[in-house]
Every structure is written in C-alpha cells, then in structure tokens.
Amino acid sequence: MHNAITDVQGIKVGHYTDTTGITGCTVVLCEGGAVGGVDVRGSAPGTRETDLLRPVNLVQEVHAVLLTGGSAFGLDAAGGVMRWLEERHIGFNVGVGVVPIVPAAVLFDLTIGDPQARPDARAGYMACQEASAGPVAEGNVGAGTGATVGKLLGPKFATKSGLGTSSMRIGKGYVVGAIAAVNAFGDVVDADTGEIIAGTRRPVVGGFLNTFRQMQSDLGQTVLSFANTTLVVVATDAYLTKEGANKVAQMAHDGLARVIRPVHTMLDGDTIFALATGKPPRRGSGADPSVIGAAAVEVVAQAVMRAVRQAESLGGIPAARDL
DSSP: OOSSGGGSTTOEEEEEEETTTTEEEEEEEEEEEEEEEEEEOSSSOOEESOGGGSTTSSOOEEEEEEEEOSGGGGGGHHHHHHHHHHHTTOSEEOSSSEEOOOOEEEOOOTTSSOTTOOOOHHHHHHHHHTOBSSOOOOBSSGGGTTOEEOOTTOGGGOEEOOEEEEEEEOGGGOEEEEEEEEEOSSEEEOTTTOOEEEOOBOTTTOSBOOHHHHHTSSGGGTOOOOOBEEEEEEEESSOOOHHHHHHHHHHHHHHHHHHEESOSOTTBOOEEEEEEOOOOOSSSOOSOHHHHHHHHHHHHHHHHHHHHHHOOOBTTBOBGGGO
C-alpha cells in the first residue's frame, strides 16, 4: 500500500507539471475500463463529459479522468489523453474504431504564475506517458501545481496548496482511494481538531484569518470575487453499478465538508468523480455503495489535508510548512 489512489487495482496516475508557468494536469488512467459517476457541488465548475456519467445515459465505463489547471482553457489537455488511449486501442467501440471516454474538470490557477500558460493536448499526452501504478507524487505537481487556498482577501493573502492522495483497505478486502487537487476559496482544517492548517493569511500580524467568521462580517460582503475549485477522483476495486458510483461521488463530498470551510460556494467548482474498477460478480450485486461511500469520505478528507501539507511555497505564495 502506497497510501495513494494507485493502491486500487487498475488505476494509474500521471502528472504534467509546469513550474515556470505554475500550472499542470493530472490523469487518472483506468485502461481496463471503470464504471464512473460524478457529483458537482460547486457553482462555478468547468467540466467535460460529465453528462454521460449519469445513470440514464448509454456509456457504462470510462477510461481516464483528467484534472487540470488553466481554467476552461485546460480542458484542451483531455484531447491528448484521448489520443494516447486511442493509439493503444482503448475506448468505446464504435465499429470503425474506438472513442476513449475521458471526463475532465478544471481549476482556476491563472492568478499565479503565467496566465498564458495552460495545459494543452501535449500536456495531457505527457501525463499519460508518465502514469504508473506506483507511489504518487504530491504537493506542487500536476493539477495541484498552481493550487492555493484561502482566497477571502485575494491571491496576495492565500496559502499555497497542491495535490494530495490517500487510500484505505476496508472489509472484504476492498481498497478505496482518492486524489485531490485543492484550490479552495475556504480554509483547510484538521479533520480531528478543527484547527486551520492552511487558509487566508492575516495581514500584518500573521497567522490565519478565519474565513467562515469573516464572511459573516461586513468584510465578507465585498471581497468574494476570486475563482476557485477542489477537484477529486475517488476509486475502488469493488464493483459498483453506475447508480452506485454516482452515490459514492455524492457521499464523498462529505469529506470536503469535513476539512474545507466554507466549501461548495458560488465561487467554487467543486467536482468529485468516482471510479469502480471491479468486475460484476457471478452472484449478488457487488459492493454496497454506502460502505464504499463512507470510506470515500475519510480518504477524501485525508487527501485534502495532504495536499496542503505536502505543498511548497511557489510563485510568491507561502505554503503552510513555511509559515
């Protein structure tokens, strides 16, 4: 076990990282196919191919999920992921070839680094080439390269965040893992103590400003104008139906609520994808989505905390470890 989403059988992760432009993308590959679900809670999302994950729609499996910086421009990187998969004849069979199914979501990182630097198709392709089932790099990598948290007073007083991952083994031997690119408007708190571990920095005197409390004051009515988003992929090696995968994605948002305050705001595009790589059992209906979803809450919370704890200062934005 690497304490990473790659502990789930059938999952690989690769990053493209641009530390000069301060952006990047992360691909979660499931080359053997995985039943997919999604739940979008933030009100400012940037997504691709999420409708086909709804239970009523035709396609049952996806072949990769892309998390990317670059705001809506970064969705171009999904084309590179599709090309990499098509070259390996991986995708939905349409008779004359295959169409790889690659849902994607973006976060806004244009205010740090070069706003003209955005992940493109080449970046997505390169992330696939780097993908492996081994340990996953965390912090200032991939989609977390330009991530920050605590934007109540704007980018100047934010804290550098990044990308984190976690996993756990549960009953019947199933593994549940998560990977998160954390670019939240709110603060990140310790799940056990409630202490702020990264967030809006207090001007002059230092320390962290409590974003939730300040939002209730007059100050909170004038500065809520910056784009944010936390992107997550949850995966399990259990078998889930499409309905079950969507339920797990829904439940997993509780993990964000445990450690990000506030979360799911009008300024966030919070999106969670769920992947199930297990094959249908000969008997029974597979794993209970409630059991997998409860575990997903825990690994999502842990992945978010690791994202801010593994991050390093970059682009003039200090990380929590340097404060």
